[in-house]
Amino acid sequence: MNIVTPSIKLACRNVWKVYGRRPAYYFDSRGYIIEPDALAERLRAEAHLPAVVDATFEVATGEIFVIMGLSGSGKSTLVRCLSRLVEPSAGEILLDGQDLLKASGKELIELRRHAMGMVFQNFGLLPHLTILGNVAFPLKIQGKPVKEREARAREMIALVGLEGREASFPHQLSGGQQQRVGIARSLAVGPELWFLDEPFSALDPLIRRQMQDEFLRLQRMLKKTIVFITHDMAEAFRLADRLAIMRAGKIVQIGRPADIVLNPADDYVAQFTEDMPLLRVITAGDLAAPLEGAAAPDETITADTSLEELIPRLASGVRAFSVAGEGDAPPALLTAASVLAVLEREQKRRTRS
C-alpha cells in the first residue's frame, strides 16, 4: 500500500496520570526507565491510583483518532491530559512538535483560545446564556467585538443546523440539539485540534446515530485533527480512522479498525471486539494488494467500501475488483478469494462463540 506519511499533529509520549498522596515521588528520576506494568502494580500496592499508564500514541493531521474503553479505563482522564485540564504526572505531549506540558499558564490559555476545541458528554452549556451567547462565548472571552463574534456564532449555528433557535436557552432544547450547540461552540474559534469526550453517550440511540452522521459530514468539510472518546464499540468502529483500546489506564492496542478485529493484541481485545461483524469493519482498502503488472479489473470501487457491500456483487459473479488509489496512486487489486476468506473467518468466529 502506498500511503504518504502524513504530518503528526499531536503526539503523546509516555504520559502518566497518577492520583494519590505524592504521585511526583515516583517520577522524579529522569531517564530512569522502569517497566510500566511493574510501576503501575507498585503504585496500586502503595495506595495510589494510576489512571493513565504510560500512554504513547500519535495523531496525524486530519485524522479521527478514537480512544475506546469501558468506564473507569482512564480514557476521559487521558483526553483531559491532552488539553491539560488534568495535569499529567509524567510524560510529554507534543502539539506541532512543542511540548504542551512546558507551556506557561498564559501560553496554555492562548492555545485553548485558538488551537483547541472540546465537546463534553453533558454538553457543558452555560445555563444563563442563550444559544447565540453560548456559541459566541469563546470569542467573547477573547474580547472580540460583539458584531464579529455574533456573526461567527450565527455561522456556526447554521453549520450544525440550528438556525432559528439562537434566542433559546439551553434548557429549552433537546439533548441532541444541546450537543449541536456544544459542537458549534467548540468550533467557533476554528481550532485545528478537536477533542470530543463521549459527545453522544448521553443521547438516545436513534439520535446518537444521526449525530454520528452529522459528525462525519462536518469532518469531511472541516478536516480537523480529532481525538474522540467513547465507550460504544459500534460508534468507535464506525467513526475511527485509527483507534486505541484502553484497559485499566493502559492502551492495550492501537490500530485501524480492521487491524484490531483481524489481529487482536490479546484475549481482552478479542473478547471486546467479538461482536463486531468483520465484513462491516473491514474495507476494500484493507485487503487490496498491488496489481504487480496484472491488468486492472473492470469493476472499480473506492478504498473505503466495506466488504459487506461487495457481497451482492460477488454473488453476481464478479471475480475481482480494482480499488481506486488515493490521488495519483495506482489502483490496487481485490480478489473475491480474499473477501471470501474473511467471510469464512467470520463464520468460524460465530460458531466458536
Add this chain to the structure above:
Amino acid sequence: MTAPAASFRSSPRVAVEPALLPWCAFVVLSALCLVLKADFPWLVTFPKEWTLPLAPTINAATDAVVTVVQPAFRALSAVLDAPMRGARLVLVWLPWPAVMLAVAALALKSSGIRLAAFALLALAYILLAGYWPQSMSTLSLVLLAVPISTGLGFALGVLGHGSARLRPALLGALDLMQTVPAFAYLIPLLLLFGFGPVVGLIASAIYATPPMVRNTMLGLDRVPSDIGEAGLMSGCTRRQQFWQVEVPTALPQILVGFNQTTMAALSMVIVAAIIGGFEDIGWEVLSSMRKAEFGQSILSGLVIALLAILIDRLTIGFAKQRPSGPTAAMIWMTGRRLVMALLLAAVLAIAIRLIWPDGSWLPVGGLRMQVGGINQWLLGLVRDYAWFFDGLRNGVLYCLLLPLRIGISGAAVPAIWGFSFSPTANAAYFVAVLLATALLLHRVSWRPALAVLVAGTLLYTGFLGFPWPVFILGIALLAFQVAGLRLALFAAAGFLLILVNGLWGALIQSLYLCTLAVLLCLVIGGALGVWAAYSERASRALRSVCDALQTMPQFVFLIPALMFFKVGEFTALIAIMLYAIVPPIRYVEHGLRHVRADIVEAVEQMGATPVQTLLQAKLPLALPVVMLGLNQTIMAALSMLAIAALVGTRDLGQAVYVALGKADAGMGLIAGLSIAFLAILADRLIQAAVAGRATG
C-alpha cells in the same frame, strides 16, 4: 445427625454485643446514684460552692478589652450611624404612593400580577393600620443589613469554596453564628458599639450572613464539571472563569441564599427591637405586648407577617424560575420598564414633597387608635372561654410539663395531682417499667429496652431529679457509640462547662422544655405529615400554612400564645411549638411521598392493609428523611428558647435574657454558648446516626 445438632442447641450461649457492656455498667451506676441521692444531694443539685467563677473572669477580660478597643468601635458605630440615619430619613421621607408604585413594579417583575396585587393590599393595610413610619424604619434597617450580609457572605462563601483548609473553621463559625442566640452577643456588641440601632444592624448582619455563605459555597461546589471545563477550554483566565462561568452558573443557588439572608435579617431586626431606642415595628409589637394591648399587638404582628411574606415572595421570585415559565405580566415588565417605573416613583416622590412639603399623607391615627373595642372583645373572648384555655393549659401543665420536670414522684402529691402515690403504686410502676424492659430485651433487642428503662426512670425522677453524673455519662456514652470519641469528649466537656458555671438547673429546664416541645411536634406534626402524604387537599392546605409559619419572624409566635395563655412555661411551649412544628410536617410528608414505589407495590401485592403498609414499609423507609426533620425541629426549638424567655421561662434562654438586662457579658455568652452547644451536639448526633444507618 441429630445428636450433634441437639448438643449445639443445648448450650445456648447468648452473644453479648460489645456495645452493650458499657451500658450495663451505666445502669448499675445509675441505680447506685438514684439510691444514694437522698444521702448525697450533690448528685442531683450541683452545689453552688463548686462552681467556678468563669463569667466574672470573662467580664473582667471583656472590660479590659472593651476599654482599649471601644473608641475604634464607637467610631465605626458613628460611621455606620450616618448611612442608617440617611436610609431611614429617605424611607420615611418617601411618600407612600411612591413606595407603593416602586414595590408593585418590583413585584410585577419578580412574579407577576398576583404578587403585585398582594403587595398593594399589604402596603395599604400597613398604611391604614397606622404603622407606616415604623415599617419604613424597620425596612431601612433591613435594607442596610442585607447588603452587608450578602457581600460578606458571598466573600466568605467564595473563600470556603476555594480553600479546603479554611473550610472546617468557617463551617464551625457558621454553626456558632446560627445557634448562639443573638441576645448573647448583643451584650458585647452593646458594650463595644454603645446603645443604639447600630447594634441591631450588626447583630442582624452576624445572624443573616451564614445562609449566604452556605448557599454561595453550595452553588459554587455544584457547578457541573463539564461547564467548568468548557469554560477553561474556551480559554478563560482565572477571573473570567470565576465571573463569567462559575458565578452565573451558581447564581440560582446564590439567590436562594440572598432570600434566606434577607429573611434572617428581617427576623433579627425585629428581635433587636428588644434593646429599643428605635421606633420600629418590632418595638411596637413588644411594647403593646407588655401593655397587654392584644388588639395592637395583633395589628402590628400582622404588619410583620405581611412584610415578611412580601419580602420573601419578592426575593424568591427573582431567585427561582417558575416551572410554568414567566407570566404575561413578568414578560411585560422588562428591565427597561422597571427602571422607568422606579424613576417615575422617584419623580413622584419629589413632586409630592415639593408641592406639599408639610403633608404627612398618612391617615390620622389609623386603625390602631380605634382598637379599644377590639381589645375589649379579645379580652372578653379570652375571659369567656377561660374554661377552655385554662383547662388546656392546666391539663398540659399537670399531665405533661410537671411530670417531666419534677417526675411522677414529685407530681404525685396532693398539691398537684390531688393524691399521692402509695408504696404499692410506686412498686407497680417499677414492675411495669422492668417488665416492659424485659419484654423488649427478649423480643426485640437491648437498645429499645434500654431506652424504655431510661425513659421510665427519667419519668419517675423528673428531669430535675435526675443525677447529673449519670446524665453526662449517658450522653457521652451515646455520643461515643454513635459518632466516636471526639463527639463524646465534646459532649462531656460541654456539659461539664455548663455544670461548673452553675447553669445546670437552667440547662435541665431547657432540656425538658425542648424535649417536650420536640416530642409534641413530632407527634402532632408527624400525624399532619402522614395526612398530607395521603391527601392532596390536606397537602395543599398545610403547605400554605407551613410557608406562612416559616416566613414569620420568631417574635410573632409569642403574640397568640401570650394572648390566650398568659405568661408562663406553657405559653413558651406553645410559642416554641408553633415555630418548630413545620419541619416534621414537611419532612414526614416528603419522606412518605418519596418512598420507592416498587417496594410499596411489593408490600401491597403481598396483601398488606394500608395501615400495615404505612407502619411496616413506608415509615421505616422514610426514617432517614424523618430524622432530618427531627434535626430541624430540635434546631428550631432551641433557637426559639431565647425568644420564648420573653414570656417567662427558667431555662438557658432566660439566663441569656437576664444577662442582657444586667449587661453581664460573661454570663450571657456562657448561657448563649450552652444553647449553641446543645444545638450542635444534637445535630452531630443525629447526623452520625443517619449516616450510620445509611452505611450499614
